[in-house]
Amino acid sequence: MTSVIIAKSKLNDFLASLKSGYQVLGPVRQGDMIAFGPVNKAEDLALPYSNTRLSIKSVFFPQSERMFGYSLDKEDADAGIIKETPKEYPNRVVLGLRPCDAKAVTLVDVNMDNPQFQDPWWVKRRETTTLIGLGCEHPCSTCFCTSMGSGPFDETGLDVLLTELPDAYLAKSLTPKGDQLLKQAKGTDAASPANEKTAAEIKTKAEQTLPQLDTAKLKDKNMMELFNARFWERVQFACINCGACTFLCPTCWCFDIQDEVSKKAGDRIRNWDSCMFPLFTLHGTGHNPRDHKVQRVRQRFMHKLKYYIDKYGDGPACVGCGRCVQACPVNIDIRNVITLMNEYQTSAGTKA
Amino acid sequence: MLEYVGKIRDIARRLLSENKVDVVIGFRQGTIPMMSEPAVVSRPEDVDELYWDYNCGINLTNYLTKRTDRIGVVAKGCDSRNIVTHIVENQIKREQLYIIGVPCHGMIDRSRILAALDGQEPTAVVVNDTEIVVTGPGFERKFNRQEYLQNNCATCIHRNPVVYDELVAEKVEEQKLDDRYADVKKIEAMSPDEKWAFFDKILAPCLRCYACRNACPLCYCPTCFVDESRPQWLGKSIDPTDVRTFHFLRAYHCAGRCTDCGACERACPVNIPVRLLTKKLNMDVEDLYGFEPGMVPDVRPPLDVYRPDDPGGFIK
Numbered sequence: 001m002t003s004v005i006i007a008k009s010k011l012n013d014f015l016a017s018l019k020s021g022y023q024v025l026g027p028v029r030q031g032d033m034i035a036f037g038p039v040n041k042a043e044d045l046a047l048p049y050s051n052t053r054l055s056i057k058s059v060f061f062p063q064s065e066r067m068f069g070y071s072l073d074k075e076d077a078d079a080g081i082i083k084e085t086p087k088e089y090p091n092r093v094v095l096g097l098r099p100c101d102a103k104a105v106t107l108v109d110v111n112m113d114n115p116q117f118q119d120p121w122w123v124k125r126r127e128t129t130t131l132i133g134l135g136c137e138h139p140c141s142t143c144f145c146t147s148m149g150s151g152p153f154d155e156t157g158l159d160v161l162l163t164e165l166p167d168a169y170l171a172k173s174l175t176p177k178g179d180q181l182l183k184q185a186k187g188t189d190a191a192s193p194a195n196e197k198t199a200a201e202i203k204t205k206a207e208q209t210l211p212q213l214d215t216a217k218l219k220d221k222n223m224m225e226l227f228n229a230r231f232w233e234r235v236q237f238a239c240i241n242c243g244a245c246t247f248l249c250p251t252c253w254c255f256d257i258q259d260e261v262s263k264k265a266g267d268r269i270r271n272w273d274s275c276m277f278p279l280f281t282l283h284g285t286g287h288n289p290r291d292h293k294v295q296r297v298r299q300r301f302m303h304k305l306k307y308y309i310d311k312y313g314d315g316p317a318c319v320g321c322g323r324c325v326q327a328c329p330v331n332i333d334i335r336n337v338i339t340l341m342n343e344y345q346t347s348a349g350t351k352a
Numbered sequence: 353m354l355e356y357v358g359k360i361r362d363i364a365r366r367l368l369s370e371n372k373v374d375v376v377i378g379f380r381q382g383t384i385p386m387m388s389e390p391a392v393v394s395r396p397e398d399v400d401e402l403y404w405d406y407n408c409g410i411n412l413t414n415y416l417t418k419r420t421d422r423i424g425v426v427a428k429g430c431d432s433r434n435i436v437t438h439i440v441e442n443q444i445k446r447e448q449l450y451i452i453g454v455p456c457h458g459m460i461d462r463s464r465i466l467a468a469l470d471g472q473e474p475t476a477v478v479v480n481d482t483e484i485v486v487t488g489p490g491f492e493r494k495f496n497r498q499e500y501l502q503n504n505c506a507t508c509i510h511r512n513p514v515v516y517d518e519l520v521a522e523k524v525e526e527q528k529l530d531d532r533y534a535d536v537k538k539i540e541a542m543s544p545d546e547k548w549a550f551f552d553k554i555l556a557p558c559l560r561c562y563a564c565r566n567a568c569p570l571c572y573c574p575t576c577f578v579d580e581s582r583p584q585w586l587g588k589s590i591d592p593t594d595v596r597t598f599h600f601l602r603a604y605h606c607a608g609r610c611t612d613c614g615a616c617e618r619a620c621p622v623n624i625p626v627r628l629l630t631k632k633l634n635m636d637v638e639d640l641y642g643f644e645p646g647m648v649p650d651v652r653p654p655l656d657v658y659r660p661d662d663p664g665g666f667i668k
Contacts, residue, residue, distance in 0.1 A: 031557065032467040032623045049471055053622065054559075063559065064589035138489065140473050142384060238390040240414065242563035244621040258588050271588045274561070279579045329563050329619030330410055331382045331389035 002179065003172045004188040005195055006162075011042040011169075013187030018093055021184060022130065025059065026095040027052050036094065045096060050140050051321060055250030056101040057108065059094060060125045063247075063272045067121075067257070073264040082268065087121065089128045093181065096134040100143075100319040102157035103150040104250030105131070107308075107317050111253050130177045133158040134169075135199075137206050142322030144335055147213035150319045153203040163199040170199045213335060215316060217342045219309045225346035226306060227298065235337055236297040238330040243274035245324035245332075246300065251317045254280070275299045301337050356404040356454060359520040360426055363452050364399040367424045373450050376424035377415050378402040385477040385486075386462040390415055402426070404520075406479045409459035409502055411615040413437075413569035416444045423449055428456035430504075430613035432513035433646025434569040437609055440652055443572060446515075453516025455524040458498075458505030459614070460484055463623050465500055469493065504614035504627060507532040514647055533635045535628060551596065557622035558595045560588070564626045567619035570606050577601060603629035608637040608653040611646045640666070 006014050018024050019040070027046045028037040033053040034046045066085040073079055105126075112122035136143070136152035145151050155161050159178035162169040170191055173179045182188065246252040256273035259266055273280055276297075281290040290296050308317035318334065325333050364376040380391035381403040388407045392415070393399055404426070412425055413434035423444075427435060432453060438444045460479060465486065472493075474486045484495040498506070509532065512523045531537075542550060562578070565571045578586050578598050587594040603626075610630040617627045637643050640663045641654040654662075 032463065033557070034471075046471075050473060064591065141475050237392050237415075240563065240566035240619070242566040242619065243559070243561035244563045244619075247559045247561050248621060256588060260587055260589070269587075269589050271590075272559075277562075277579070279581065282581070325384060327621040329567055329615075329621075331384070331387040333383040333389075336383065 003191040005191045006169045010187035017186035022091045022093040068268040092129045095132045099133045099154040100321040104319045106157040130159045132160040134162045142325040144320035146210045148320035152206040222346035232298045236294040246274040248323040356520045361399045368396040373424040374421040378426035379408045385474045406460045409618045411613045417572045428454045429510040430611045433611040436646040451516040453513030453519040456511045458501040461502045504612045563619040564616035567615040607633035608655040
């Protein structure tokens with residue numbers, strides 16, 4: 001676990017050396033928004049920036065992805081046989097993602113890569129991607145990462161953490177992948193104890209700017225009583241049941257699988273789905289267990305803030321990035337919901 | 353516009369205390385700058401939750417659909433026109449409603465202001481008669497209010513409610529505009545190839561989150577065509593054909609009904625100017641049928657009725 005300095009004047013040297021071994025993605029301008037896109041030179045990076053509009057998740061889990069293809073042509077010897085759609089897994093670096101996004105990736109790992117199920121595409125992309133995070137010296141007013149077990153300089157899920165100093169970045173390697181990357185990289189210089197000290201001060205200062213929401217009581221709440229709490233009626237009123245919060249969320253992992261057939265060939269496609277949509281839970285019989293908006297709104301918050309905690313003994317499944325707070329068209333603020341849930345009085349115990 | 357707040361609360365308190373309505377639907381002050389939250393109040397002691405400012409661009413008619421209770425509803429010009437449309441389309445009854453009319457000064461365009469701030473984060477936004485004063489860590493920026501109104505508000509000619517039971521203030525002067533459709537005409541002047549490229553460009557960031565559709569009071573179908581699964585009309589991916597089909601067909605479903613309230617555009621998390629599509633159809637309906645949606649409570653929209661003298665020149 002080494003630390004080096006990348007002088008801002010040498011950022012292009014650093015990038016050029018990365019590009020010889022990796023595809024480099026980073027926060028770049030796309031219209032009014034900042035999104036993860038290819039980075040060829042330092043000037044492509046949209047720095048300084050607060051956060052990307054969409055999270056890192058599409059880098060590992062694209063919104064729409066062909067999983068399999070098949071032929072329905074009876075003349076074809078392979079007709080009806082489903083074959084995996086070939087994919088490429090180049091070595092990639094994501095440069096400059098925020099630590100909350102990396103933390104979120106580790107929360108999604110629980111679903112996509114666990115002893116029971118391994119999503120092959122998620123796993124392969126995770127293996128071939130190196131994450132170089134950029135610590136947040138100036139968290140947004142909607143950020144609440146330190147309340148969610150993350151932080152502006154959280155190292156979880158990152159291979160390298162960058163801290164911006166006045167003329168340079170302090171790059172701290174956190175994993176063997178990070179060690180290897182920094183060893184091969186050009187444009188780096190040895191870090192001094194003074195650099196480390198400055199970085200530590202920046203980190204402490206940034207952490208102090210963040211609000212503290214209490215989540216400690218969530219795990220001991222009685223799940224059914226929380227589920228039946230009356231405040232959901234109030235929370236859900238404004239909701240229009242769009243999928244903006246879930247699609248922008250770095251920890252929402254739900255998807256739908258669809259077959260699309262055209263003439264004599266078909267594709268099996270996986271698309272992001274959202275628990276906000278009635279179709280998400282519509283049964284083949286026509287019955288819908290979450291037929292009402294209040295059930296869907298409750299599901300999103302209960303999943304993140306109660307079910308995940310109960311099931312995995314970890315979480316919550318929120319990193320406090322504030323994207324949903326910024327993007328909800330009707331200002332449903334998860335920070336308020338967290339407080340409502342945490343403060344709600346239930347009898348002890350997580351079981352009904 | 354802040355002086356409206358007290359008046360809205362007074363009216364709501366009176367309506368609830370006198371049992372004239374069961375609930376009042378309005379806005380609550382937002383938790384972040386330039387946002388507000390639609391809210392429902394059912395007890396007189398809760399009316400102080402109600403608020404009004406330059407960020408109430410969501411259309412509250414969307415919250416009336418198929419309700420069966422007696423509702424006090426806060427309505428600016430466009431909301432009131434959607435209430436009319438809702439009444440015509442049997443989504444609510446006039447006698448259920450007590451319409452608290454708000455003469456509107458136009459809503460400010462959050463996404464454009466955020467874009468102009470270029471990553472600087474606003475922590476407080478104060479709007480006065482001419483300016484929008486935005487402050488954040490270490491900066492203060494001023495924007496001309498008229499310039500940074502939502503685009504639909506800048507071209508609005510019905511700021512005063514067209515139907516109401518009570519107004520919170522004197523009516524405002526309506527805007528006199530030379531050409532409300534300059535943006536549409538610019539696109540109409542493009543060649544087919546340019547148009548295709550333009551639509552592809554504006555729709556490229558679409559996530560299919562349906563915030564535009566769900567914020568729209570016109571979109572109340574029990575099952576939207578994009579959600580039909582037996583049979584399924586439309587692919588679910590972000591394939592450009594499916595994205596285009598969703599946006600174009602949705603716009604057509606709003607033809608002759610859309611009041612250009614701008615809720616769709618305001619709701620979009622990726623800044624797609626979806627109103628350009630509906631506005632083109634508004635212009636056509638106005639040209640062909642001389643019809644403005646939501647102005648008269650007993651006239652069905654022109655594409656909802658057949659008349660022998662309907663214009664047919666566009667059928668080739």
